[in-house]
Amino acid sequence: MTATPELRFPEFGLDWRSKLLAKPSDFSKGKGISKSDIHDGGATPCIRYGELYTEYGEIIDETVSCTNVDPINLRLSNGNEVLVPASGEVAWDIAVAACVMRPGIALGGDINILHTTDDGRFLAYYIGGKLKPNVARLAQGNSVVHVYGQQLSSLNVTIPEIEEQKKIADFLKAVDKKILLLRAKHDQLTRYKKGVMQKIFSQEIRFKTDDGSDFPDWKFKRFDEVFSFLRTNNLSRATLNYVSGNIFNIHYGDIHSKFQSRFKLSDEIVPYINTDDVPMKITEEEFCREGDLVIADASEDYADIGKTIEIVDLGGKRVLAGLHTYLARPDVEQAAKGFYGYVLQTFEAQLQIMKFAQGISVLGISKGNLGKINIPHPHPDEQQKIASFLSMLDEKVRAVSAQIDRMQTFKKGLLQQMFV
Structure with a gap:
């Protein structure tokens, strides 16, 4: 069976091909890294399965955790592996994936590891986007749900040649970078507002009257x-x-x-x-x-x-x-x-x-x-100046939040239109 996506780069013309995601033997499992094994400045960067929900998107260039566990007792990445959590609380939440780009990163327990010759970034975007409902349907369990490599290997995927995979992954990574920059700007504005509020209400910063004189004491x-x-x-x-x-x-x-x-x-x-x-x-x-x-x-x-x-x-x-x-x-x-x-x-x-x-x-x-x-209870005129200033900061924060929402909606549309 052949097919093409709704949205495609014009330089590519070959039909996409359908196949199984992988052979069961292409999957392995990570090795357990407990919370107590995490150390700031540890010798080996590592990824724990819970971090796939909370810390990472579809591409992992740098890790947030390190460990001093002897590498002989760890499962280390080669680069380009696709990571899918093996357990979670909700089937929909478990249907996420990330590609670990670097070799030598320890991969913790409860992680399904797909070793692939396809572009791992492309597959991570695919699994967490177009394939997300299919992955969620594989999850089994009640209070805790599980999904296994053998189940994931049976998924039908439709993919292009490797060069087109790379082009799509590069483009989506650029979109992600824009979102990350907007989030950083949002965090910076939020921290600035918090710091300014602290200085205003501790009276370290005071406003002046319109004629430049001091307002009365609070x-x-x-x-x-x-x-x-x-x-x-x-x-x-x-x-x-x-x-x-x-x-x-x-x-x-x-x-x-x-x-x-x-x-x-x-x-x-x-x-x-x-x-x-x-x-x-x-x-x-x-x-x-x-x-x-x-x-x-x-x-x-x-x-x-x-x-x-x-x-x-x-x-x-x-x-x-x-x-x-x-x-x-x-x-x-x-x-x-x-x-x-x-x-x-x-x-x-x-x-x-x-x-x-x-x-x-x-x-x-x-x-x-x-x-x-x-x-x-400052003078009401000083109250108004403070309110107007903080309101201006709120509008800036709100504007960046709206930009983030628009970019996330844009990305969501791309994940549907650029894949089959």
Whole structure:
């Protein structure tokens, strides 16, 4: 059987050929390298199977781990091997592959190692892309799933001649490099913002008035001196949907998992309440306003308790704070829009919230205790300058995140269109 991909470099014209991925004898297994065997500055670079999920993409040029285990007890790479994890928690997650480029790298246990004369990079992209559903179907098990070299060897693949394989792999590697550069830029901006926030809220950095004079010294107030709490609805997720309705709802689970700290309705995927199906008595005061804080009052994680989003842009829509949330509305004479959402992101505010958190498996904080935390209270004009500056940094971070998403979507399309 012959075939050609949907997207192809014009200099190649030969049909692709179908074959089995490999012979069972082309597969071997890595040798166990335990966590205690990992040493910074160890003599032998190594790859453990869990790192195939967390640390690497389809091509491994450099490793993140080293070991001092005697090489005689290790399985060392020759270069161009394709690595597929032999176990994992979810069938879909186990369907990944990476090509180790260098010789002399120790390959840990629970790794299927494919020794091939094809371009290993090409096969890694193929297995983790077009072949991913086929690999996932091979996985067996319940709490832990497994896939074996003998199973992988039975996969049908359709591949070009080696030169076209190399051309495709080189192109996809260039796309990956662009994504890595964008991620590095994102990390750099995020670290910069974190450092600047620390300096601003420690008052190492101060802003000036428009005429260049100093703002007054900062004061500190209790949270409930600046904010008042309003009623929120208690609808469960079962009453919500992401398709249609006439009111948007901010559910505490989405605060933890989906929403940005600065809430713009145009940027978020928000569930609806359909009030035709769920009759509710809602006063106009209970709808979120720009400048409001919506605070999650429960979490399983100390570091996440009291996670807060600030409403900065509703786009003219109606939004309610929902289950396990507090809606805190500022005194507009005391609080500039956009400022206190940043305050509650600071380590000092989070530490106070964690001290008040109560519970065992699930942690919670009461309105009374939340109202007791001390928050900085600069002059409102200085608040606005701080908020505007940090908002500008957020927009830069958000723009790079959008670039990363677009590049990842582009790559995903390539992995479907450049393979058969």
